[in-house]
Amino acid sequence: MSASIKEVALKAGVSIATVSRVINDKGPVAVETRQRILTAIEQLRYVPHGAARSLITNQTDTIGVLLPDLYGEFFSEVIRGIDLAARRSGHHVLISGFHSDRAEIEAVLRALRGRVDGLIVLSPDVDAQGLRRNLPETLPVVLLNTRINGRADGAAFDAINVDNHGGAYAMVRHLAGLGHRRIALICGPAENADARERLRGYRAALRTEGITPSPELEIPGDFSEESGYRAGERLLALEPRPEAVFAANDSMAIGCLFALREAGVEVPRDVALAGFDDIPIARYVTPQLSSVHVPIAELGTRAMERLLHAVEHRNEHERRQETVPTMLVVRGSCGGSTKDL
Secondary structure, eight states, X not given: OOOOXXXXXXXXXXXXXXXXXXXXXXXXXXXXXHHHHHHXXXXXXXXXXXXXXXXXXXXXXXXXXXXXXXXXXXXXXXXXXXXXXXXXXXXEEEXXXXXXXXXXXXXXXXXXXXXXXXXXXOOSSOOHHHHHHHSOTTXXXXXXXXXXXXXXXXXXXXXXXXXXXXXXXXXXXXXXXXXXXXXXXXXXXXXXXXXXXXXXXXXXXXXXXXXXXXXXXXXXXXXXXXXXXXXXXXXXXXXXXXXEEEESSHHHHHHHHHHHHHTTOOTTTTOEEEEEEOOGGGGGSSSOOEEEEOOHHHHHHHHHHHHHHHHHTTTOSOOOEEEEOOEEEOOGXXXXXXXXX
16 A cells, blocks of 8 residues: 555654645745655655645646547647646646537536636537536636637637638638639538638638639538548539639548549649648648648647636636637649748
């Protein structure tokens, strides 16, 4: 069995309270006494009990992250950014995934109560009432790319969102500026807020360019490579074929690229192609994929830093809502300039 804090105190010749101050780095302890306690901890191989320590400090040094999926480069990059900031601050990260079921989301929220000092939520399916109903009011929460209906509800939480509409609008206008008039969209899931904003930006850009949006050119997808491949097959069957394809994320664009290549259609000579997110693999496919750049890892880092600020101030701070701008990265797949715009 592991040694107890009482045994450490006896060996070091100090009180349990003094050992606790050293373990939790709280309160003054003489240098010589501190060293004696640390030596006793090492000799006895004492490991502080996490639950007991959290009762003393009222902190777990753990941050919860709620994600709709744990698969794909986008989410792995978000987690990487979160983890970098967590390690710098000495915090652990507890990650939980769900599958777009509101009851499941709320069950996960309840399971995290008391286990984390704060929570980062990335989900299109969480509502303000669900958060309030299943989490303590004192628990800091940062919403990352998570839309909440109603301004009053949204203002209750720190939030960081991507300019999905602006990014899609800029990319479609870029494709139109290359001379393309028949521009197709591979949509994301209809219930996903990011996908809806990218669809809205696509349609707005077409109208700005004097092009009437066509339902037959809006092909359904679910953000997966497979759905992009199937969308590519459907686009190939259209007459006339689209001159350009904008996919609502890079994974679908890469799936579409594979379908086009299988059919002997060359990108960008026969069809221009662009995606959204600029995931790391986008620059390593052939041709390199043009995309709307989102600072994915930086989003995770920003969310963690915002949450740690809220934890430090015991959730008694001014809430901030931030929209992160995007940037066009034009590479070989759309046939325009290969420099970053």
